[in-house]
Amino acid sequence: MRALVMRGFGDVAVEEVPDPVAGPGEVVIDVACVQPSVTECMLLAGEPVAMHGVLAARLAAGPTRFGGHEFAGVVRSVGGSVGTGAGDVKPGDRVTAVETAACGRCAACRRDRPDACPAPSVLGFSGPGAFAERVVVPAKTVVPVPAGVGASAAAAVQPLAGAIHGHALADVRPGETVLVLGAGVMGVLHVRLARLGGAGTVIVTGRSPAKLDLARRAGADLVLTADADVEAAVREATDGIGADVVFETAGGAPGAGLSGTSTLDLAARCVRRGGRIVVVSVLPDRSPAPLGLLRERAVALLHPRSGAGGYAPGASAFDHALRLVRRGDVDLGALVTHRLQGVEALPEALAITRDKSAHGALGPAQVDLLDWGQDA
Ligand SMILES: [Zn+2]
Incomplete structure (x- = not known):
């Protein structure tokens, strides 16, 4: 598949990478729409904000995949030990995902304090994210998108949850x-x-x-x-x-x-x-x-917790954000002024989002990869 690859600060390109495979408890999602966050744009440019040191160390070791946690897509496949009952995620579902998941194994997680987990996984930061045609995420972070909410709004729901x-x-x-x-x-x-x-x-x-x-x-x-x-x-x-x-x-x-x-x-x-x-x-x-x-x-x-999901995998803020959008209480579409087509447009979306005022953009530039059939 095609995905964004980072070779240095400010140095990104869309390249061929191996297809992701769903491991136990994971799902692979075909990305329908993705948008960069301002924090990602700052980190990609080398600004000294949170996680800069981690990214610098990774780049020193070679090219890396980075960013892409605000997205929506269609479930492509599920790995072993993902449930198959009612309410479980299954191929064809329209979804988004909470970006942060506590490790579930450390002392803090065992004491039921996932918000204090020192090693949560963060989509796009601790592993490859949705700046790609497909993304793999833990099934427990998947949030179903209600009927009537389009991929564009669903991809933009993470800042609302935050x-x-x-x-x-x-x-x-x-x-x-x-x-x-x-x-x-x-x-x-x-x-x-x-x-x-x-x-x-x-x-x-x-x-x-x-x-x-x-x-x-x-x-x-x-x-x-x-x-x-x-x-x-x-x-x-x-x-x-x-x-x-x-x-x-x-x-x-x-x-x-x-x-x-x-x-x-x-x-x-x-x-x-x-x-x-x-x-x-x-x-x-x-x-x-x-x-x-x-x-x-x-x-x-x-200080709000880092990331809209916090360190708990609970999706309640996401569910509520999607509810507000579906009801028409919050119009996320009003914030979307730039929509680009296809995975090759990712670098352009990053450039627009990094300097929105110079491009006359209100919110992040979105990239559409897949029409999921309803664009309400
Ligand atoms: Zn933990």
Whole structure:
């Protein structure tokens, strides 16, 4: 089959590789649609974010397969010890998959703490992912896609599942003021979840008029351009108190069109005393942080678990995300502006996603490999 092969940072090409085979407890899936994540784009380019060291060590040993955890596809075959009863995954099923699976064998897993597993498998990171015509995943990570949800939306559901985790972590209560810094994919999804969850005033900041328009349609009450005096506007909207919850989604490598670390500073100035900041952005390991200010104001700095599945194989956040899409509560299609055809388009999709603003893209560029017969 054809798949993306990485020979160095910034050096990728689509090449012929051996077909994947389903081992015990595994399934092979024909990829119907796949999209790069921003984190993958940063890692492929050599940015020093999480897992950079692991990837550098692998590249030092030779070419490697990397990335491809946001995808949807059709089950092609199942390996031994995968069940055959009702509810078990079988060939022909339309599916996506949770990207992270705890090892199930270590001391933490044996103590029923899969979130503390030091060696989870992560699709596309610890083994080959879906930047390919076919992908093999553990059967326990497979999530069925309900009828009426197309491959494009199903491939884009992982960031929504991640946003659901972040929303739950912040424990947003009805009536609370939510400030979302950044109107990219994660920003718009957090605006939408805050609205659906009964937040009071929802405020969002962003740079692109098109993205701010999306955020407004997602339910934001107050839309601020990033060059406005955001702190003053938030104070005014909250009678001087500050936001109860801030989702910081704009920080990250400026080379990838992100805002560096200044948004964490802004979050600390806009949150109320005793409020919560959820750091959704993937920041470099040694980013500066306003810890003195946060301590003085008793602000909780929260970090969602890495990956939408966390370290537990449970698919509940995915199931809920797919439910929201099927019901029409969240319109993931509005975030998809670039769809490319065929596996050979993967490098182009990576280039577009790495610098979305330069390409006029709102969300990641998707690659369609297979028409699974319903594109609702
Ligand atoms: Zn484990």
